[in-house]
Amino acid sequence: MNxxxxxxxIKRYRSQKKLTQQELSERSGVSLPTIKxxxxxxxxxxxxxxxxxTRVLDCTLQELVKPIGELSSVRFRAENKLNRREQILxxxxxxLKNYAxxxxxxxxxKAWPLSELGLTKNSLTPIQxxxxxxxxxxxxxxxxxxxxxxxxxxxxIKILGLSYASDAFNGLSVGPSDSGPAIVINTWPRISIExxxxxxxxxxxxxxxxxxxxxxxxxxxxxxxxxxxxxxASYFLLPEQGFIREWDETAGLSFVDRVMKVKRIYHVSYKTxxxxxxxxxxxxxxxxxxxxxxxEALYNRNLSFKEELVEExxxxxxxxxxxxxxDRLSRLVRQAVEEEKISLSRAAEILHISTQHxxxxxxxxxxxx
Numbered sequence: 001m002n003x004x005x006x007x008x009x010i011k012r013y014r015s016q017k018k019l020t021q022q023e024l025s026e027r028s029g030v031s032l033p034t035i036k037x038x039x040x041x042x043x044x045x046x047x048x049x050x051x052x053x054t055r056v057l058d059c060t061l062q063e064l065v066k067p068i069g070e071l072s073s074v075r076f077r078a079e080n081k082l083n084r085r086e087q088i089l090x091x092x093x094x095x096l097k098n099y100a101x102x103x104x105x106x107x108x109x110k111a112w113p114l115s116e117l118g119l120t121k122n123s124l125t126p127i128q129x130x131x132x133x134x135x136x137x138x139x140x141x142x143x144x145x146x147x148x149x150x151x152x153x154x155x156x157i158k159i160l161g162l163s164y165a166s167d168a169f170n171g172l173s174v175g176p177s178d179s180g181p182a183i184v185i186n187t188w189p190r191i192s193i194e195x196x197x198x199x200x201x202x203x204x205x206x207x208x209x210x211x212x213x214x215x216x217x218x219x220x221x222x223x224x225x226x227x228x229x230x231x232x233a234s235y236f237l238l239p240e241q242g243f244i245r246e247w248d249e250t251a252g253l254s255f256v257d258r259v260m261k262v263k264r265i266y267h268v269s270y271k272t273x274x275x276x277x278x279x280x281x282x283x284x285x286x287x288x289x290x291x292x293x294x295x296e297a298l299y300n301r302n303l304s305f306k307e308e309l310v311e312e313x314x315x316x317x318x319x320x321x322x323x324x325x326x327d328r329l330s331r332l333v334r335q336a337v338e339e340e341k342i343s344l345s346r347a348a349e350i351l352h353i354s355t356q357h358x359x360x361x362x363x364x365x366x367x368x369x
Contacts, residue, residue: 003041005067011039012090013057013064016352028052058349069093073175073214075206077221078168087162092174092184098350099158100179102332105341107347111182112156113137117208126228129208130235140268142242144266148200149326152183157207159200159326161187170195173203175214182205185324193319194269198233200324234276239268243276256294267319334365 013156014024020041025032029051037043047061054061068090076089103109111138117129134141137155145151149159157180174180183203185196206213206229213225246265252256266363269299270291278287292303333350336342342350348358 002065003038003044004069006045006065007039007041008086008090009059009064009066009068010035010053010057011084012068012087013059015087016091017057017319019056024053024056028056032303040243046104048277069097071096071174072180073177073180073201074216075174075214075218076172077218078166084164088162088169088172088184091162091233092160092172092182093178095160096158096179096182098175099182099329100334102329102336102342104352106332106339108332108335110154110156112176113212114155114208115176116179126209126231127207127235127240129205130232133204133208133232133237134239139239139240142245143239144242145237146267147323148197148237148267148323152200152204153326153328156181157204158182158329159325161196161324162245163188165190167191170199171203171217172342173207173214175207175211183207187321187324191325192269194263194267194272196324197267197319198237198269198272201233201236202229204236208232213216234268234272237268238272238276242266247277254294254298256291256298259291301312330359338365 002244014021017024019027021035022032022066024305025029025035028035030049034043034045035053038045050061050064054064057064071093074089074092076085078085111243114123114133117136121254130142134143137151139145142190151281153159160182162184165188167190168190169186170191171185173184174182183200185199185203208289209228209232243266247258248261250261253261259270259277261266262273263270274287274291277283277352278285280297283290293302295303330351333342334345337344337347344358345355349353351358353361
């Protein structure tokens with residue numbers, strides 16, 4: 001028995017169940033020291049111990065001890081070393097496997113109209129890539145993107161929100177050869193929705209511009225590629241023509257109000273707006289300090305560099321979790337359940353919820369269809 005594989009699987013299944021080591025111990029009857037040792041790859045457990053864990057983790061003994069499949073076409077960088085990197089990749093692999101299973105089962109695989117953009121127009125600048133991507137998706141040159149998850153899901157890109165308690169990891173993307181293309185975003189509550197949306201556009205930029213860089217064994221960031229992906233994301237979310245129009249139309253408002261209105265319309269962070277103003281030469285680099293000073297004067301509140309504005313009674317502009325929510329996988333699950341092609345327990349497994357919660361959801365479907 002490979003104890004490292006066992007360790008990774010126990011951690012992964014426990015994470016999916018949102019259980020602490022203590023809670024897993026209490027529910028399974030396996031001592032806490034034993035569980036800690038198993039997750040550290042220390043010792044070889046008895047079969048009875050593993051069976052007790054499978055009953056709580058809702059998996060088979062084989063699933064607990066066998067190696068998880070691997071992604072090969074993946075771009076996963078982080079500012080710092082992540083202890084859960086392999087666990088995250090394992091969760092993404094399982095999610096994509098389930099997603100592909102449903103698409104095949106229901107004969108409902110979406111085409112990816114942007115697939116040729118990175119192959120035939122590799123001489124474009126990031127701004128031109130953003131313009132071409134918007135055009136391919138049927139977006140007008142001043143149109144805001146109100147639902148980026150829905151937009152990308154309709155064109156064949158799978159979206160997963162995965163909460164990981166670290167701001168060093170914003171997201172990753174998977175190429176088409178591994179049941180992608182797919183974008184996985186860190187939805188940890190301390191990361192703003194604006195940042196989650198920007199990270200999604202950032203990963204889309206990588207999928208289009210850096211298709212040759214998808215390798216799971218590469219851990220480090222390439223600064224030039226990251227800068228290009230940031231520039232793509234800025235112009236994809238905040239197109240130049242729309243930005244100029246909205247900025248000109250708010251000419252009579254205060255500086256902070258102008259920034260906040262553009263931010264709200266285009267679902268971007270205030271930092272994206274300030275970056276574009278700096279880039280256009282409207283102001284020099286001191287624009288960042290001026291904005292923070294004027295914001296503090298208006299709201300009597302300091303604004304740190306890493307902080308996004310949040311919704312308050314005096315500043316109702318922060319986005320909420322429902323502004324960034326993927327829903328296609330849930331729709332596929334509902335269709336498969338209603339057509340009796342999968343069981344409720346299988347549906348619950350795919351959605352990472354309990355069978356009881358799944359049963360309650362089915363009742364809601366029937367009540368509010």
